[in-house]
Amino acid sequence: MIYIATHKAFNPPELEGYRPLQVGASTHPELDLGYLKDNSGDHISQKNPNFCELTGLYWIWKNTNDPYKGLVHYRRYFGKSNFLHSPSAIYPYDQMLTFLDNCDIVLPYIEYFKQDAREEILISCCTPEIFEKLRQVISNLYPNYLSNFDQFFKNNQSTLFNMLFAKGSLFDSYCEWLFSILFELEKYVDLSKLDPYRSRLYGFLGERLLNVWVLHHHLKIRHLSVVNTESSFRQECVFLRRRITNQIVFKCSSLIKAGKDK
Template sequence: MIYIAAHKEFDVPRLENYVPLQVGAEGKERLGYLQDNTGDNISIKNQNFCELTGLYWIWKNTTDEYKGLVHYRRYFGKSNLSSKMTNVYTYDEMLGFLKGADIVLPYIEYFKQNAKEELLVECCTPEIFDELRRIVANMHPEYITAFDQYFAQNKSVLFNMMFCRAEIFDAYCEWLFSVLFELEKTVDLSKLNSYQKRLYGFLSERLLNVWLIKNNKKIRHVAIVNVEMPTKEKIVLLLRRMKHRYFS
């Protein structure tokens, strides 16, 4: 099953095995979708964990053979420049990608600076980053080489989107949330601005890369169909990505 994280009503694609999931549903008006505040959940943390409350819910409350997460405005598809639902991959097409790969992920993003510098500019403080590294080193020392390797490079998978077999999905979630819940004990969110308070969602985008490097998974990268972003803006982002890839 591929779950579509959403915090508001949207045009649900008429695609088999795509299911809308209301994230941050705790205390909010019901949208008529599955909700992330049932069963074992962290829905109340949505302000800081973003779509990770949906990721956690899928991990803890579903038994699908294959598990995926996309967003109400971002889907795996045939072109980064497209806004059409007709260019979104069907569930069967997504399954086909796994015949030659372990996991389906978005295209690779390239930064002007390395991943650590990009993160510090974007949403994180040096103190939080150092604490994150300390936690990884203490809890999962076998990951610290991959951690340092990832944050020294200028490329990354982003968006917290994936599709893979359940055992891979669940193994990643177990590792990810062990790190984030430990970090959560040390972070004073009151010192962060409203954007930075989405901290754990931002960090998880980067930590997925660390997990993938360590576990040496075979990846199929595909384009993202963003159904809301104007084409002009998509072209600007594409040109920026090419510039950073070849000239940074």
């Protein structure tokens, strides 16, 4: 099953194997969208303002036994092109299954930053103190992941959106790793000191940590385009130009830095 995280009413794609999941349901008990809710069973729905769609990820992990599990968004789906916006461009569930015949996990396309991943997340999503505490938590809990953590954050490539599709056992294994880290980090973070955007901290960190986990396990990845049903062709052209520019800027910066280090 592929679950569609949403916090509002929308028009779900008419595709078998997809189910809407209302995230943050505990924070808005008055809102009943008629979908599955992330505040039943074992859940962390109340953490949604800071964990974003990860409260849905947690719910899927703890409350489903699907042989294959996936998470997408009410406006973002795995599909045929970043430049298409019609629900008809979304890959049906049966086709998503065929992708796993030749890979371990399906992830979104690779995004390129003009800074390395550490500098990028510090710009608006995290603080240096929290980042260093995150690294320390990983060092304490999973020291064999530390080199992968450093490797990822020194580069400028990342998949984003907390979107994935994999066998249920692999999906659950990732969740167990991810939430053990985030719950430990929570003990050291005072969210009241963060602005509203940065307070979505754990959702942002989840996006990056998925890359670290995949890197550590040497997983074979199928990167797919993301169909954004609320975007436009013009907006996607702007995003594409930004990605290309970022690659050039990062490459030039790396060459300059390498020259200075000689």
